[in-house]
Amino acid sequence: MIQIYNTLTHSKAPFVPAVPGRASIYVCGVTPYAEAHVGHARPAVIWDVIKRHLERRGYVVFHVQNFTDMDDKMVARASASGESVYALAERNMQRYLGELRALQVDLPQVMPRVTQSMEAILRYVEVLIDKGYAYATESGDVYFDVSKKPDYGKLSRRSLGAEESGHRSIVEAEGKRSHEDFSLWKAARPGEPVWPSPWGPGRPGWHIECSAMSDYHLGTLVDLHGGGVDLVFPHHENELAQTEAHAGHAIQTIFVHNGLVTIEDVKMSKSLGNGITVSSLLERFHPAVLRTYLLSAHYRSPLAFDDESLFGWQRALEKLWAVYRMAEDMDPPGTWPHASWIDDLLGFEEAFLAAMDDDFNTPKALAMVFDMVRTTRPIMDRGGLEGLVAGYLIAKNLRQADRLFQFLPRPGSAAADDLGQKVLQGLLDARAKARAEKAYDRADVIRKVLLDAGWRIEDTPAGPRLIAEPVRSKANS
């Protein structure tokens, strides 16, 4: 049974979806006003793994993740650069999607955009007004009336009017009944894109789009609702209020929040300008390295970004890949010896999945992978019947873990073409000949030539092996 921590209840509980065998997920996506940084890659990878694990456990997953392609930031950035809001959004979204693909993220089935969901948003606001939870002002703004929702604040555990006094000297908008009321619809302001509405031209407020799009694509039964912890308040608090007001009853959604990526002890954020972009990292590291690094801490923990750890995971994965390359072609022998280590290897996947069942404990699952390899590797190296069994099972288990982690080299990623293969083989043969003649100078020249061309030679008991050296991604491809 999968256990998931719910921000709303502050505890882990068994995952029981609204519809047996199905899991619906809504994740609050990015506002594409600038290039994505590591802090945006983290939830994308985390949710990819959560989704893959749910699928592995037999659930049919429906995953929706939006783009907030219309809000204050979008408008401000677009007008600053002279670009249209649409073009700005399109450019950043396409780049982001390319990066996610490079990271082997299985994209959500639906990625709705605010600008393409206006009907659903307008209808949603109307329902809230009809039910008495929202009001329109004379100036054409619409606000959610927080006082109509007595349990408002239950997600972020704050009570109304509890803000620090003295720090707030906000000029309240005209017609707003309470300071805590939040905007559902903003009346048109000069120079901004506008849509017609029953309350006059304007555009949606920040939180309404997620409730409306979630309702449109998933209905009221959303099993998991995700985002960064920085969204707990006000975004998810307000979404929750809207959703329950709209539905007319409490909802049973599990709120799943990921910890933030920090850099130099401060949160990485677009507005602070301290973000390390995903593209800059993909130029320096293999996507699997970045992916694994992002999964090396539990998703709810903060992650202090540092280069050194990234290099560490690169090293760790290189070792893992080396083992996999040796083991991947081993065929299972017809007869198997009896040994406890074989039972352990056969039980690996279930133990691995059990670790994931516990609130998606990726660091623990990752540790189990390395532990499995470390303890079994010597048996494989000994060769013989046992070596064959060990190698076969190591490769099998790594492939099982890879279904979630996507950390093994992908087929064809560094494959040479036929002609290239012949040239490479010719060089290898020449080096072998040189070594046999003890002409080591000649042999080392060949090694150097290959290295310059991006291939590292490893002399193994089974003969020389070529490793694609540039551990670089072909990111934007």
Place this chain on the structure above:
RNA sequence: GGCGACGUAGCCAAGUGGUAAGGCAGGGGUCUGCAAAACCCCUAUUCCCCGGUUCGAAUCCGGGCGUCGCCUCCA
């Protein structure tokens, strides 16, 4: 000030009552023409500090100290 999270080896990081996973880095060794890779061994008597509960606590309780997040746009 309010709310929340957290503090485990040089670094990263699991572990929520039974005697400290895993990764990186470091040290020693085996193998090798030299490398590389690989393998073996070693590296926290101790989990921010002080009390308490318990046969037993990193894990539970109380009190400190420190860090981060939210309270304003943010994954």
